[in-house]
Amino acid sequence: xxxxxxxxxxxxxxxxxxxxxxxxxxxxxxxxxxxxxxxxxxxxxxxxxxxxxxxxxxxxxxxxxxxxxxxxxxxxxxxxxxxxxxxxxxxxxxxxxxxxxxxxxxxxxxxxxxxxxxxxxxxxxxxxxxxxxxxxxxxxxxxxxxxxxxxxxxxxxxxxxxxxxxxxxxxxxxxxxxxxxxxxxxxxxxxxxxxxxxxxxxxxxxxxxxxxxxxxxxxxxxxxxxxxxxxxxxxxxxxxxxxxxxxxxxxxxxxxxxxxxxxxxxxxxxxxxxxxxxxxxxxxxxxxxxxxxxxxxxxxxxxxxxxxxxxxxxxxxxxxxxxxxxxxxxxxxxxxxxxxxx
Amino acid sequence: xxxxxxxxxxxxxxxxxxxxxxxxxxxxxxxxxxxxxxxxxxxxxxxxxxxxxxxxxxxxxxxxxxxxxxxxxxxxxxxxxxxxxxxxxxxxxxxxxxxxxxxxxxxxxxxxxxxxxxxxxxxxxxxxxxxxxxxxxxxxxxxxxxxxxxxxxxxxxxxxxxxxxxxxxxxxxxxxxxxxxxxxxxxxxxxxxxxxxxxxxxxxxxxxxxxxxxxx
Numbered sequence: 001x002x003x004x005x006x007x008x009x010x011x012x013x014x015x016x017x018x019x020x021x022x023x024x025x026x027x028x029x030x031x032x033x034x035x036x037x038x039x040x041x042x043x044x045x046x047x048x049x050x051x052x053x054x055x056x057x058x059x060x061x062x063x064x065x066x067x068x069x070x071x072x073x074x075x076x077x078x079x080x081x082x083x084x085x086x087x088x089x090x091x092x093x094x095x096x097x098x099x100x101x102x103x104x105x106x107x108x109x110x111x112x113x114x115x116x117x118x119x120x121x122x123x124x125x126x127x128x129x130x131x132x133x134x135x136x137x138x139x140x141x142x143x144x145x146x147x148x149x150x151x152x153x154x155x156x157x158x159x160x161x162x163x164x165x166x167x168x169x170x171x172x173x174x175x176x177x178x179x180x181x182x183x184x185x186x187x188x189x190x191x192x193x194x195x196x197x198x199x200x201x202x203x204x205x206x207x208x209x210x211x212x213x214x215x216x217x218x219x220x221x222x223x224x225x226x227x228x229x230x231x232x233x234x235x236x237x238x239x240x241x242x243x244x245x246x247x248x249x250x251x252x253x254x255x256x257x258x259x260x261x262x263x264x265x266x267x268x269x270x271x272x273x274x275x276x277x278x279x280x281x282x283x284x285x286x287x288x289x290x291x292x293x294x295x296x297x298x299x300x301x302x303x304x305x306x307x308x309x310x311x312x313x314x315x316x317x318x319x320x321x322x323x324x325x326x327x328x329x330x331x332x333x334x335x336x337x338x339x340x341x342x
Numbered sequence: 343x344x345x346x347x348x349x350x351x352x353x354x355x356x357x358x359x360x361x362x363x364x365x366x367x368x369x370x371x372x373x374x375x376x377x378x379x380x381x382x383x384x385x386x387x388x389x390x391x392x393x394x395x396x397x398x399x400x401x402x403x404x405x406x407x408x409x410x411x412x413x414x415x416x417x418x419x420x421x422x423x424x425x426x427x428x429x430x431x432x433x434x435x436x437x438x439x440x441x442x443x444x445x446x447x448x449x450x451x452x453x454x455x456x457x458x459x460x461x462x463x464x465x466x467x468x469x470x471x472x473x474x475x476x477x478x479x480x481x482x483x484x485x486x487x488x489x490x491x492x493x494x495x496x497x498x499x500x501x502x503x504x505x506x507x508x509x510x511x512x513x514x515x516x517x518x519x520x521x522x523x524x525x526x527x528x529x530x531x532x533x534x535x536x537x538x539x540x541x542x543x544x545x546x547x548x549x550x551x552x553x554x555x556x557x558x
Contacts, residue, residue: 008348080374111476115401122409126381129413133374133420141420148413155409172478310523 015107019096027245028058034294041298065241068234073136076231080134085232085239088127092243095120095250100175102263102279113174114162117254118155121209124247125151128218128228131240135231143227146305147211147218153312154208160320161202164195164327165258168336178262180338186275187266192259194336198323199259201316203289206251208308210244212293214300215308252289253282260285353393360386373419381412395471398478 039046132144183189
């Protein structure tokens with residue numbers, strides 16, 4: 001009885017903590033890295049006062065946010081106002097359950113992993129809408145409308161990109177998808193090559209879906225102050241912040257897993273030590289994608305709202321639909337080697 | 343704790359949440375709360391399906407209904423300015439009609455369940471488990487081989503629905519002014535801005551006046 005209890009409850013909880021706690025610390029360090037990188041790109045120093053090289057800045061910010069008061073606006077809907085940050089955070093963390101870090105390291109090797117990811121990411125939008133509605137503020141409501149419309153639109157393009165990957169890999173299981181990209185040619189075996197347009201669309205949609213620059217009209221400081229979380233302060237705001245950055249890291253990991261071979265090495269497997277796969281490769285790839293989020297933010301001006309919608313509906317979705325057919329043909333005529341190709 | 347017992351407890355927990363949420367959809371006064379209760383209903387129904395190993399259906403329910411349909415519901419409800427008192431006025435007047443409809447539906451469903459119960463066992467063996475594949479793979483295989491024609495007909499009907507919805511709502515107002523984004527994208531910056539090359543400084547021709555020595 002006690003044995004089974006430990007097996008069924010205690011170990012999963014420990015594994016979950018092994019993913020979420022490093023994730024939260026990674027978010028803190030990512031925020032620091034973002035400020036540092038954007039500072040360098042602006043020829044500034046970035047945070048450099050707290051701790052060596054300013055490394056403790058993010059933790060100081062967390063402490064500051066946690067000890068601040070959470071203010072409830074007048075006539076706000078109390079229950080939903082407090083529920084909204086949690087509804088944003090829970091799907092962002094829950095999605096990590098199916099992310100494989102290496103061939104053996106995965107919390108839940110679910111058969112329908114990709115579907116589960118889609119389900120979780122599509123639920124994050126409730127936190128945004130409810131935050132906008134419950135805070136009884138026009139700016140917040142406008143930001144929520146923009147954000148939700150954008151998330152739903154780009155989710156379609158993202159889903160079609162995933163369909164291309166599924167067609168080639170023939171599985172919904174993320175571990176199987178990575179294994180399908182294994183081969184002797186290293187990085188030329190990965191799906192980014194046959195699915196190049198879709199790979200680009202996927203990552204841009206990921207940027208749009210997390211409401212990051214240049215698609216951050218949902219925040220639009222010059223128009224609607226800060227969007228859906230304008231009324232939030234203290235720890236409630238910190239939770240929105242955490243959810244947004246956790247989602248960015250998730251999109252980076254997924255781009256690495258779905259198109260860039262996950263934990264596989266970019267070098268041919270005959271190259272000995274560096275030709276072997278390992279979770280370090282996944283982290284390097286995900287870091288590069290996460291870095292691109294920051295690079296975009298420091299580089300591009302904000303898109304206009306109607307152009308965001310046009311890009312999603314009239315450019316990305318048609319290309320992705322066509323590429324589903326192309327991927328089907330590639331698979332049917334055996335133009336892409338799936339797996340190690342033996 | 344044996345797995346069967348755990349599954350049973352989960353079933354009753356999810357079932358309780360589903361029924362409670364479904365009841366609160368029709369009893370809650372705040373429409374936004376009612377929509378959220380409906381979301382909870384869908385979600386816990388998806389959890390129930392997950393218990394039956396119907397993972398594809400469960401996740402598709404969440405992706406389609408929770409992730410898309412209910413978000414649009416929420417949009418509409420949030421934008422409506424509903425007068426709660428007016429909504430409740432017709433309650434007594436429409437109560438008999440509502441009761442008749444509810445009773446008719448109950449009888450129909452009981453009849454359907456009864457007829458089906460006579461012909462088949464309550465729960466057949468899971469065909470996916472019998473085929474030795476995952477639920478999603480089996481479902482995909484069945485949809486694209488055995489049920490290809492109904493599947494394509496359903497797809498066609500949905501497409502017609504989409505086209506009809508667009509055709510019904512797409513109206514161009516004659517006096518509306520809009521910008522064509524594709525034309526804007528095609529703009530060449532050279533047509534808009536003329537860059538003129540010129541020296542950064544203009545050389546001064548006259549030599550500066552030498553400061554006059556003050557005679558003191």
